[in-house]
Amino acid sequence: MSAPVVIIGSGLAAYQCAREFRKLDQTSHLTMIAQDAADFYSKPMLSNALAGKKTAVTLVMKSAAKMAEELSAAILPDTEVVGIDTANKQVLLIDGQALEYRDLVLAIGADPIRLPLAGNADDDVLSVNDINDYAAFAEKLEGVKTVGILGAGLIGCEFANDLLAQGIKPVVIDPAAWPLSRFLPEAAGRYLGQQLQDAGVEFKFGMTATNYDHLEDRYLVELNDGSIVEVDLLLSAVGLRPRIHLATSAGLKVNRGIVVDQALQTSQPHIYALGDCAEVMGLNLPFVMPIMHCARALAATLAGTPTPVKYPAMPIVVKTPACPTVVAPPAIGAQGEWQVSAIEGGVDARFVDAQGQLLGFALLGAAVKEKQQLSAQLPSLLP
Structure with a gap:
C-alpha cells in the first residue's frame, strides 16, 4: 500500500485542506492525526457563542467518526505526535509508532500567549483557544457578574461584546489608548471603544495587569498604576503564538511561524504547513479567509497540480454587534x-x-x- 497524505491537526485549516483534497483526489490514502477528539467545529464561533446560547456540545458540527466517513480518511484522535523523521518520511507518535507519509501537512495551530502575572492566582487565568477551553470557560460563568479581559484586540473585543449577552460586565485592560489599536486609527478606535462602552463594556486603557490574587470568593487584578479591579474571572486574549516546536525539532526553517513558500512547502520537500502555525512568504495571518485560500491551493498541489497560493484583499469582519x-x-x-x-x-x-x-x-x-x-x-x- 502506498504511503498516505498525513495531516497533523483537526482545526479549520486541517479539515478544509482535507475536504479540498478529497474533491480532487478520491483514491489516495489520507490520514489525520489530532491531539484532541478531532470533532469538527468552527473555532471562529467560540468568541460569539454565548450570544447564540451555544454549548461545547452544540458547537460540534460533525463527529470525528462522521468526518472520517465523509473524507474516506483514517482519523486518529487523542494522539500526540512527538517527532518527524524527515529522512525516512515518518511521523513519530508518543506510543512508539512510526507512520509513513507520502506528503505531510502541518496544520497544528497556535497557542495563547500568557502574560506573566505575580500573585497567587496566575494559574487561574483562562484563555479560549479551542472547544475544550470554551467548555471550561462557559462552565465557570454561572453566577459570574464581572469578567476581566486582558487585551482589547480582536478576540478581546469579541468576547467582551459576547459576555454582554449573558448580562456579565466585561472589564477590558490594554496598554494601548483604544481598542483594536493594531488595526484602527485613533478616531476609529475611539469610536469603537465608545460604542462598546455605551453597551456596557468597561475599558482600562493605558494599563497592564501586574498581579492576580484569589481572595476568598473573588479575584483581584492589580494594575501598573496600583489600582485594583475586582473580578470573578480573568480571561487572557493578548494574542497567539504559532506552534513551531515540532517543526524546529525536525530541522525545518522557522521564524514567527513555520516558514513556507508560496506553494506552502516548508524548507523540507514533501512537508507543508498552513493555518495559524504557518508563515506564508513572511505573512502570518490567523484568519478564516487566508486559511481557505491556502487550503484550496495546497489541496491542488497534493493532488498533483502544483499551485501557489494567492491572497486577494481579505477584509476582517469583527464580531462586535454593538458596533x-x-x-x-x-x-x-x-x-x-x-x-x-x-x-x-x-x-x-x-x-x-x-x-x-x-x-x-x-x-x-x-x-x-x-x-x-x-x-x-x-x-x-x-x-
Whole structure:
C-alpha cells in the first residue's frame, strides 16, 4: 500500500485542506492525526457563542467518526505526535509508532500567549483557544457578574461584546489608548471603544495587569498604576503564538511561524504547513479567509497540480454587534496616511498612499455598507 497524505491537526485549516483534497483526489490514502477528539467545529464561533446560547456540545458540527466517513480518511484522535523523521518520511507518535507519509501537512495551530502575572492566582487565568477551553470557560460563568479581559484586540473585543449577552460586565485592560489599536486609527478606535462602552463594556486603557490574587470568593487584578479591579474571572486574549516546536525539532526553517513558500512547502520537500502555525512568504495571518485560500491551493498541489497560493484583499469582519466593524489593514510598512471621516452612525477610515491609491480601510457602524465597493479597490496581499 502506498504511503498516505498525513495531516497533523483537526482545526479549520486541517479539515478544509482535507475536504479540498478529497474533491480532487478520491483514491489516495489520507490520514489525520489530532491531539484532541478531532470533532469538527468552527473555532471562529467560540468568541460569539454565548450570544447564540451555544454549548461545547452544540458547537460540534460533525463527529470525528462522521468526518472520517465523509473524507474516506483514517482519523486518529487523542494522539500526540512527538517527532518527524524527515529522512525516512515518518511521523513519530508518543506510543512508539512510526507512520509513513507520502506528503505531510502541518496544520497544528497556535497557542495563547500568557502574560506573566505575580500573585497567587496566575494559574487561574483562562484563555479560549479551542472547544475544550470554551467548555471550561462557559462552565465557570454561572453566577459570574464581572469578567476581566486582558487585551482589547480582536478576540478581546469579541468576547467582551459576547459576555454582554449573558448580562456579565466585561472589564477590558490594554496598554494601548483604544481598542483594536493594531488595526484602527485613533478616531476609529475611539469610536469603537465608545460604542462598546455605551453597551456596557468597561475599558482600562493605558494599563497592564501586574498581579492576580484569589481572595476568598473573588479575584483581584492589580494594575501598573496600583489600582485594583475586582473580578470573578480573568480571561487572557493578548494574542497567539504559532506552534513551531515540532517543526524546529525536525530541522525545518522557522521564524514567527513555520516558514513556507508560496506553494506552502516548508524548507523540507514533501512537508507543508498552513493555518495559524504557518508563515506564508513572511505573512502570518490567523484568519478564516487566508486559511481557505491556502487550503484550496495546497489541496491542488497534493493532488498533483502544483499551485501557489494567492491572497486577494481579505477584509476582517469583527464580531462586535454593538458596533459592526470591518477592517482591511494596510500591509506592514505601507507608506501612506489615514483619512478618517465621521458619518452619521459610524466612521469611514481609509488608508491611502501619496497617489491616492487605497491600501486599507476601517469601516464602523453605518460605514460597513462600503465594504464590497472598497474591497474591490485594494491591491492583493500576495499576488
